[in-house]
Amino acid sequence: MSTAQPVVVLENVSKSYTRPWRFSRRGIVPPESVRALANISFAIHEGEICGLLGVNGAGKTTLIKILASLITPDEGRVIVQGIDQAVDPAGIRRLVGHVNTNERSFYWRLSGRMNLEFFASLYRLSGEVKHRQVQRMLELVDMTDHAEKRFMTYSTGQKQRLAIARALLSDPTVILLDEPTSSLDLISAGELRRFIREKIVREMGSAALWCTHNLQEAREVCDRILILHRGNVVANVSRSALEQEVSACPVYRFDLGPCSEEQLAAAGVLPHSFRQQDNGVEVELVVRRQELSGVLERLLEYHIPIFGFQPKEMSLEDLFRKLVN
Amino acid sequence: MFGTMVAFIKRDFFIALSYRTRFLAQIGGVFLSTLLFFFMSRLVDGGISGHLAGYGGDYFAFVLIGVSFTDYLFVSVNSFADEIRQGQMLGTLEALLCSALSPVMILFCSSLYNFLFTTFRVVLYLLIGTLIFGMQIHLAHLGAFAVIMVLTIMSFWGIGLLSAALVVVFKQPSPLGWLMGPLAGLLGGVVYPIDVLPHWLQDMARLLPVTWSLDAMRLLLLNGMGWNNVLPHMVVLFVFSLVLQGTGMVCFRYALQVARKDGSLLHY
Numbered sequence: 001m002s003t004a005q006p007v008v009v010l011e012n013v014s015k016s017y018t019r020p021w022r023f024s025r026r027g028i029v030p031p032e033s034v035r036a037l038a039n040i041s042f043a044i045h046e047g048e049i050c051g052l053l054g055v056n057g058a059g060k061t062t063l064i065k066i067l068a069s070l071i072t073p074d075e076g077r078v079i080v081q082g083i084d085q086a087v088d089p090a091g092i093r094r095l096v097g098h099v100n101t102n103e104r105s106f107y108w109r110l111s112g113r114m115n116l117e118f119f120a121s122l123y124r125l126s127g128e129v130k131h132r133q134v135q136r137m138l139e140l141v142d143m144t145d146h147a148e149k150r151f152m153t154y155s156t157g158q159k160q161r162l163a164i165a166r167a168l169l170s171d172p173t174v175i176l177l178d179e180p181t182s183s184l185d186l187i188s189a190g191e192l193r194r195f196i197r198e199k200i201v202r203e204m205g206s207a208a209l210w211c212t213h214n215l216q217e218a219r220e221v222c223d224r225i226l227i228l229h230r231g232n233v234v235a236n237v238s239r240s241a242l243e244q245e246v247s248a249c250p251v252y253r254f255d256l257g258p259c260s261e262e263q264l265a266a267a268g269v270l271p272h273s274f275r276q277q278d279n280g281v282e283v284e285l286v287v288r289r290q291e292l293s294g295v296l297e298r299l300l301e302y303h304i305p306i307f308g309f310q311p312k313e314m315s316l317e318d319l320f321r322k323l324v325n
Numbered sequence: 326m327f328g329t330m331v332a333f334i335k336r337d338f339f340i341a342l343s344y345r346t347r348f349l350a351q352i353g354g355v356f357l358s359t360l361l362f363f364f365m366s367r368l369v370d371g372g373i374s375g376h377l378a379g380y381g382g383d384y385f386a387f388v389l390i391g392v393s394f395t396d397y398l399f400v401s402v403n404s405f406a407d408e409i410r411q412g413q414m415l416g417t418l419e420a421l422l423c424s425a426l427s428p429v430m431i432l433f434c435s436s437l438y439n440f441l442f443t444t445f446r447v448v449l450y451l452l453i454g455t456l457i458f459g460m461q462i463h464l465a466h467l468g469a470f471a472v473i474m475v476l477t478i479m480s481f482w483g484i485g486l487l488s489a490a491l492v493v494v495f496k497q498p499s500p501l502g503w504l505m506g507p508l509a510g511l512l513g514g515v516v517y518p519i520d521v522l523p524h525w526l527q528d529m530a531r532l533l534p535v536t537w538s539l540d541a542m543r544l545l546l547l548n549g550m551g552w553n554n555v556l557p558h559m560v561v562l563f564v565f566s567l568v569l570q571g572t573g574m575v576c577f578r579y580a581l582q583v584a585r586k587d588g589s590l591l592h593y
Contacts, residue, residue, distance in 0.1 A: 017588055018587065069585075070585065070591065071585055071588045071590070072585045090425055090427060096423075098419075104415050104416030105415075105420040106417070106420075107336065107340060109340050109344075110339055114339065118333075118336045121328055121329045122332075122421065123424060123425050124425065124426075125328075126329070127328065170425065
């Protein structure tokens with residue numbers, strides 16, 4: 001656990017949505033409540049990048065929108081730098097920079113600089129202070145040479161950089177990043193990750209909540225990782241703890257001869273994926289290294305042919321299965 | 326605060342300027358409309374001259390004041406609702422609402438350019454009317470005119486806030502926008518004096534702020550009347566602005582609260 005002060009504290013935050021009544025084949029379905037977040041509690045510390053990991057529908061975006069004051073939680077408290085969101089939501093918005101990577105959230109017919117100057121005015125920056133801050137942000141995201149071009153002419157990477165510059169205009173204490181690399185190619189995504197880690201967090205000292213469904217990305221960039229599953233935090237671990245977990249329990253992909261899931265279960269092998277192939281089955285297992293030989297022995301004992309096996313990079317799905325099971 | 330207001334005006338001005346053809350067409354449209362009213366007035370002048378006695382007797386001047394100032398009503402009703410609706414559709418609303426500015430201020434500031442442009446159009450209407458078509462206007466009581474304008478805009482903003490609240494809740498273009506146009510045209514005294522209407526419709530017409538506003542402006546600009554003659558209008562418009570602003574503010578804030586609660590603020 002970091003010794004730095006917590007800048008964001010969430011206490012028992014819950015959120016449900018009401019699905020309105022609708023018609024189905026069976027008739028009228030009455031309104032029902034769908035729980036998006038259940039008693040979420042965690043803290044983000046100064047200078048820390050906290051990864052929020054989860055598959056689609058896990059509740060990541062709801063959590064980000066609650067922190068950005070766009071959605072009100074049903075229960076619980078959100079506190080940023082000691083300010084309670086329920087008491088002073090505008091005060092919270094000044095401290096939180098939301099990196100909205102939706103390219104439509106800019107004015108396409110205005111230049112990058114004009115866009116930033118407009119958004120800076122929403123934080124009551126004006127005159128020379130505003131111009132200096134906009135220039136500083138353009139330099140920070142390396143967009144000075146393109147500042148006078150219309151937003152519509154920017155590449156996807158440049159649009160993302162401008163979105164980051166916009167989120168930093170108010171010198172926020174915490175930055176919210178909702179899948180910022182989702183529309184970038186591998187090289188640009190890597191550059192953006194490095195840029196945020198080195199320039200934004202290390203140099204400016206801001207904290208960041210980085211929302212992603214890419215386990216590799218979270219391992220590369222985050223200091224701590226929260227895993228959300230169906231609105232619950234199923235893990236809240238440091239990067240090193242997660243690395244240990246991942247390396248201690250690698251995933252192995254086995255190509256086996258024809259067999260059923262029941263036969264595997266009888267052999268004490270419980271795969272988390274099972275796929276029929278033309279000449280056998282392909283299964284994936286999460287096993288500790290020291291248990292691997294035991295698994296091989298049991299498969300042979302139960303006369304299940306082994307054509308081959310190899311370790312595989314653990315995916316988010318594998319990690320979930322492991323944690324949830 | 327002033328800097329924020331200027332930033333919104335700059336944003337909308339440069340976006341409007343980037344669509345040059347539309348920008349120029351809007352200005353050209355003012356001249357064509359004035360020409361249309363001029364020829365229309367030659368057709369109807371004799372027929373309704375009795376009804377126009379209280380407004381200087383010139384139908385061209387009557388209709389020009391009616392049509393040009395009614396633009397303020399349309400701008401008020403539509404600007405707020407359009408900012409929300411376009412923001413929802415384009416995706417800019419999320420970025421605006423994440424800022425430190427309150428949603429009511431965002432709406433207020435986003436309507437400023439439209440108000441300025443409407444004022445420019447109104448001045449253009451009056452200039453073309455007076456310089457080219459010989460319309461007579463009295464500018465002796467500009468103070469009273471300014472008070473009427475402020476109260477008019479305050480009342481219309483109330484309707485605009487109600488309109489924006491409906492967009493936040495129903496995620497559709499505001500029905501108030503569709504309703505206010507025909508209603509103002511029919512009952513507001515825009516193109517004919519309301520005393521041509523049956524008595525029961527005249528009573529309904531007096532429930533609209535636009536009726537009082539246009540009547541006061543015509544008395545000031547066309548008849549050269551002063552403070553005393555438009556004092557009742559000022560009182561009525563003041564009540565309208567209090568009631569409509571209050572109702573609009575409460576409804577808009579409630580709509581935002583509901584949308585934040587059910588997570589539909591950015592849906593469209």
